Amino acid sequence: xxxxxxxxxxxxxxxxxxxxxxxxxxxxxxxxxxxxxxxxxxxxxxxxxxxxxxxxxxxxxxxxxxxxxxxxxxxxxxxxxxxxxxxxxxxxxxxxxxxxxxxxxxxxxxxxxxxxxxxxxxxxxxxxxxxxxxxxxxxxxxxxxxxxxxxxxxxxxxxxxxxxxxxxxxxxxxxxxx
Numbered sequence: 001x002x003x004x005x006x007x008x009x010x011x012x013x014x015x016x017x018x019x020x021x022x023x024x025x026x027x028x029x030x031x032x033x034x035x036x037x038x039x040x041x042x043x044x045x046x047x048x049x050x051x052x053x054x055x056x057x058x059x060x061x062x063x064x065x066x067x068x069x070x071x072x073x074x075x076x077x078x079x080x081x082x083x084x085x086x087x088x089x090x091x092x093x094x095x096x097x098x099x100x101x102x103x104x105x106x107x108x109x110x111x112x113x114x115x116x117x118x119x120x121x122x123x124x125x126x127x128x129x130x131x132x133x134x135x136x137x138x139x140x141x142x143x144x145x146x147x148x149x150x151x152x153x154x155x156x157x158x159x160x161x162x163x164x165x166x167x168x169x170x171x172x173x174x175x176x177x178x
Contacts, residue, residue: 004158004174006167011157011174015149020131020159020173021055023148027129028059030146031099039063040097043089043118045110046070047168048103051160052131056101067091071110093123103160104132105144106153112140132156132173 001013031040039062044053046068057066069089098118105111111128118126133147155176157167167174 001172001174003177004167004170006157006163009163010177011167012177013172014151014154014156014175015159015173017159017171020148020171024052024055024131025059027146027148028056031056031129032059032061035064035097035099036062038097039065040099041091041093042066042099042101043091043093044068044101045103048160048162049101049131051168052103053101056129065091069114071114089118089121093118093121095122095124098123098126100126100128102128102130104134104156105130105142105147106134106137108138108140108142111142115142131159132161 001016003010003012005011042053042057042060042064044050044066047070050068053066053068057064067090100111100118102111105128115126127145128143129146130144131148133144133150134153135150137153155163156173157163157176158170158173160168161173162168
């Protein structure tokens with residue numbers, strides 16, 4: 001893997017496609033066991049998690065549904081501080097097991113503000129599955145139930161993650177070059 005340039009920034013290889021797919025397979029296997037017989041709803045947070053959700057859901061062998069919601073709090077490389085719900089939840093989650101699928105958790109602000117809205121719809125359970133967890137950046141009390149990778153507080157792009165809307169279309173993940 002070689003460096004890539006996205007807009008005015010250079011990024012270096014961080015997580016390979018093979019390693020990402022291996023961790024997703026492990027997560028899918030775990031979820032298939034834990035949710036056998038429950039028919040969960042995988043709630044994918046757009047835009048960043050679309051590739052992660054697709055690759056994960058292709059390996060889900062139990063009865064399950066997938067739906068999407070768009071929540072945003074980023075502009076450029078930093079959090080805007082505002083949480084915006086652009087596309088609402090269209091599935092009835094009352095009494096259902098929900099698995100939120102997120103590309104990355106850093107401060108946790110977006111989910112911290114969204115979870116009470118979701119909880120008010122009375123789901124049976126809510127679990128959070130994340131591709132990347134920036135534990136040292138977490139500033140809000142959000143419990144991550146499944147994390148493929150714990151990563152340092154560095155800016156990353158690729159495999160669905162973007163920098164000002166670009167850079168999502170790689171099979172690997174890259175970190176901002178120092």
